[in-house]
Amino acid sequence: xxxxxxxxxxxxxxxxxxxxxxxxxxxxxxxxxxxxxxxxxxxxxxxxxxxxxxxxxxxxxxxxxxxxxxxxxxxxxxxxxxxxxxxxxxxxxxxxxxxxxxxxxxxxxxxxxxxxxxxxxxxxxxxxxxxxxxxxxxxxxxxxxxxxxxxxxxxxxxxxxxxxxxxxxxxxxxxxxxxxxxxxxxxxxxxxxxxxxxxxxxxxxxxxxxxxxxxxxxxxxxxxxxxxxxxxxx
Numbered sequence: 072x073x074x075x076x077x078x079x080x081x082x083x084x085x086x087x088x089x090x091x092x093x094x095x096x097x098x099x100x101x102x103x104x105x106x107x108x109x110x111x112x113x114x115x116x117x118x119x120x121x122x123x124x125x126x127x128x129x130x131x132x133x134x135x136x137x138x139x140x141x142x143x144x145x146x147x148x149x150x151x152x153x154x155x156x157x158x159x160x161x162x163x164x165x166x167x168x169x170x171x172x173x174x175x176x177x178x179x180x181x182x183x184x185x186x187x188x189x190x191x192x193x194x195x196x197x198x199x200x201x202x203x204x205x206x207x208x209x210x211x212x213x214x215x216x217x218x219x220x221x222x223x224x225x226x227x228x229x230x231x232x233x234x235x236x237x238x239x240x241x242x243x244x245x246x247x248x249x250x251x252x253x254x255x256x257x258x259x260x261x262x263x264x265x266x267x268x269x270x271x272x273x274x275x276x277x278x279x280x281x282x283x284x285x286x287x288x289x290x291x292x293x294x295x296x297x298x299x300x301x302x303x304x305x
Contacts, residue, residue: 072096073141073167075154077179078110080261085115085149089177093119096147098140104128105159106151106231106284109262115149123149137163141172153181182286185260186226189267189288190300197223197291202241204233212246215289222292235285239276242287253290256280269301 074092078085078101093099099121101112112123130136140146154160154176167174187193197218200211211227218225229238235256243250250273258266258281266281272289293301 072145073137073163073172073174074145074147074177075160075164075174076147076149076177077153077181078149078151079179080106080152080181080185081109081263082111082114084180084261086177086179089179090115090118092175092177093121093147093149095145096121097144099123099147099149100126100137100140101149102126102128102131103151104131105157110151112149121147131163132159135166138167138170138172141167142170153178153183156181156183180261182226182228182257182260185265186257186286186288188260188265189255189257189269191224191255191288191290191297192294195222195224195291195294195297196226197221199226199228201228202230202233202238202287204230204237207241207245209245211242212249215246215249219289219291224291225289227287227289229283229285229287231284233285234283235280235287236276236278238285238287239272242272243276249289255288255290257286257288258282259284260286 074096076089076092093115101123103125104127116123126136137146137148150160164174198214200214202211215225252272254272254275256268256275268275
């Protein structure tokens with residue numbers, strides 16, 4: 072059995088169902104290369120009586136230690152946010168099923184639910200894109216434009232240590248027309264020190280933000296309710 076368990080975006084967001092799954096597992100792993108390591112695993116170990124081994128990217132994607140373990144024993148794999156929002160974790164589930172390993176997914180809060188705190192409706196977001204720190208793929212601006220053409224907002228995920236100000240500057244360089252677009256920076260989603268900042272992308276590129284992770288939203292067409300919320304939180 073392989074349990075894929077979401078930890079949420081901050082401490083205490085793992086569900087009761089998730090904790091029960093950890094208790095029932097013989098081996099427990101966690102990874103944080105897809106998000107910052109801000110979860111106190113010690114608290115989970117105290118609650119469940121299980122020791123948690125933290126794996127690196129190579130252990131998961133190349134060595135496949137999680138599946139090797141799940142072939143022999145009940146194994147829990149803990150990940151930040153929701154288990155199936157990262158393609159890496161979805162790939163693990165798929166490979167497990169190909170090996171006839173029984174799987175169970177335990178969901179948790181993720182960036183895709185946290186964005187609602189910006190005042191924008193989650194149903195009005197188009198395709199999500201990821202902007203890496205050391206590359207400028209043209210697909211980023213192409214999908215922003217596609218989303219914009221049908222009035223949808225664009226969520227831009229950033230590398231873990233990529234400040235939103237630098238990301239906004241890169242987006243301006245990739246497409247100067249984005250400079251005057253309305254945008255929102257969501258800092259440290261779901262944490263106690265979460266912060267939401269709104270403004271033109273050009274202005275956001277000149278602002279100093281707090282510790283990462285950050286996400287950027289390019290605002291599309293807004294409903295009356297969305298507009299009221301945005302205006303009231305200027």
